[in-house]
Amino acid sequence: MFHGLIPADRYYAYLSFRDIESMPNKENVIIIQTVGAVEQHGPHLPLMTDAAIGLYIVGKTLEQLDHDKSPTIYVLPPQYSGYSVEHTSFCGTISLSASTLTNVLMDIGDSVYRAGFRKLLFFNSHGGQPQVTEIVARDLRKRHSDLMLFSIFAWDLPNIAATLVTPHEFKYGIHAGEIETSLMLVILKEYVKMNLAEKEYPPTLVPDGGLLRIDAGLTYAWMTKDLSQSGVIGDPTEATSDKGEQILASLIASFKKLLLEIDAFNSHV
Template sequence: MHHAIPPQRYFPYLTWTEIDAMPDREQVVIVQPMGAIEQHGPHLPLVVDSAICTAVLGQALTQLDAAIPAYSLPPLYYGKSNEHWHFSGTITLSADTLLRVISDIAESVYRAGFRKLVLLNAHGGQPQVLEIAARDLHLAHPDLMVFPLFVWAVPNCAGDLLTAKEMELGIHAGDAETSLMLSILPEQVRMEQAKAEFPQNLPTDSWLTMEGALPFAWVTRDLSASGVLGDPTLATVEKGNRLLASLATSWAIAIEDIYRFRQPSPASE
């Protein structure tokens, strides 16, 4: 059941008495991996985001110093994916449902005595929901530290491996995700079905972009007939291995940072 997660780091394998006896629970890092079940073009399975998040976290926890207490909850496979719901197979939660699920999970974690919760997300359609959840949870419980984090946000080698066009526009089922899936679940990748597709007629001579400082709202069918945004034909298992290794190494560092993190406080008057 733990799949890529090291069994000694898999929260569901603990007993309630082990949790009850755990020292310094307020410093223990609990990670909730989050992804989606949504279309990723004709060449990739629906599970891409969830698979990437779990694989990266699993390798990061394997590298993490054994003295640092950190545990993974079971992956939350479903997310807010309604930008893809025009493509068959996509399963989506509403933003309200996702907020409630995160809140209920966090309340359970808090009730067990833990005070550090990482929402580790690999789906680009829901970071804003996680940020809202994290702020509301911290307001409800000032001693609960919630970290809404995106798996791609840490330093990694993508810039060394991908073209400039791919780095800008290859945001879904392109070179990076396909390469990672060739490394993680190669038997589920249909490279013979891979085709490149990039959005057409984007604003030119404009500050407005798909995902930048001044974004516009879009759904996938506005930008792609195949569901792909990028060029998966460039993908290789070698790139995937390097991406996975660089992401995992950075996340091992980030989890240690979270373990050592203390909530800031204002200077005394």
Template sequence: MLHGFIPPHRFFPYLTWTEIEALPDKENIVIVQPVGAIEQHGPHLPIAVDSVIAAGVLGRALGELDPTIPAYALPPLYYGKSNEHWHFPGTITLSATTLLAVIREMAASLYRAGFRKLVLCNAHGGQPQVMEIAARDLHQEYGDFAVFPLFVWRVPHNAGQFLSDRERAQGIHAGDAETSILLALLPDQVHMDRAVCEYPQGLPAGGLLSLEGQLPFAWVTQELSRSGVIGDATAATRDKGEAILASVAAGWVQVLTEIHHFQQPKIPQH
């Protein structure tokens, strides 16, 4: 069905225009745009991984959210900025400019309909900066539009306890965490007999620079990995994936609840 992982009563496209027009307190309804990617994730995972995780985590969270909190999911935005993976067949990428335009025009449509809270639920590590630029520009253009550029994995969760120290530091793509959560969400599309463990070679040892984090350097995947995997996919299990999914979804329940009650800070008028 079209709603996929999203509970049907929380799926925005299933509403009619008259139902949308009649929604009460639209200023505090939370609209969530799942944002993923279609890009290589090694020989063992489908190219839809990030889109699956965005929709799967959000769907679990919306199913657990207090029914009195009005929140709806839009259809996933499957294509993202994935040019770091474009040397691998199957990767489909938008430019940063195109992705930014799509988000801005989608958001403007919601604003015209009366909504004032939009969450960008992004699951692809190559585009948080695009989400942040879109959010800031939208809020600058529409001063009463609260836009939240959020990364799926940055909500409170305990996924790290299931991963090795090296995996937490370097397992950034198609490794243990992503493979485990796909085993929980889409097990028939995971090929564990093809799973590999591959970490980047030649990284600065003991220095300040890293693949991601506070002081990153630019890279493309073919410089770091022959298989397209950056991490240890062989360590993944479905039980681990279920635990990670439950923990991350619970964090999203907290965040969506807070966003529903959020009011944009303003300097008091004298």
């Protein structure tokens, strides 16, 4: 029951130390550490939205893999809290400092290596911390030259979200908007309060057509309170479970393909 969305036979913490000690071909086993967040997502979504999305993608992907033909994969207990400093002005957000999250993930990586595994995937589903997991992966690679590291941001997986929402929403709906709300209507519908959903786009802090952006690329340091009073950046009122099902299916298909590539990957050629 502690494995949640992860298939029980893929949950690392259910193994005994003897299981791990005697596991064959450990250097090709893929270990996944999900990294999420516990942070405000407006008045209509639960704090665990990012963590829930990441766990759903991982769990449903593993359900679809053929156990006889698929890679051997185990998922570590989730790292729920992450680096969410941009949301700390909103009540309820639990944020680790970047240094704390870095140290935690480094220690986990060292432990995975010490157990004999040589493929570790950080699967991050919070937009505020891809840089942290990328730095950790690089530092672990430097420390352990035969450890293969993969730092994956869930929203970098190819998906069809852009085809289901307006261009304006796709560009500016970066937090608790239509896309995330649609996903949560599938993942944790009973905790989505659509009656409280409200639309709020950020003020025009940078000119349209300019080089500066709020979402990615040539961006600047912002706090959520700079962009939103409600905690929402986007329009969740247009969210539907049908859109959520389609987006999730595309994310899961991409992650399945990625896992098969990681299974075949060998950096020591």
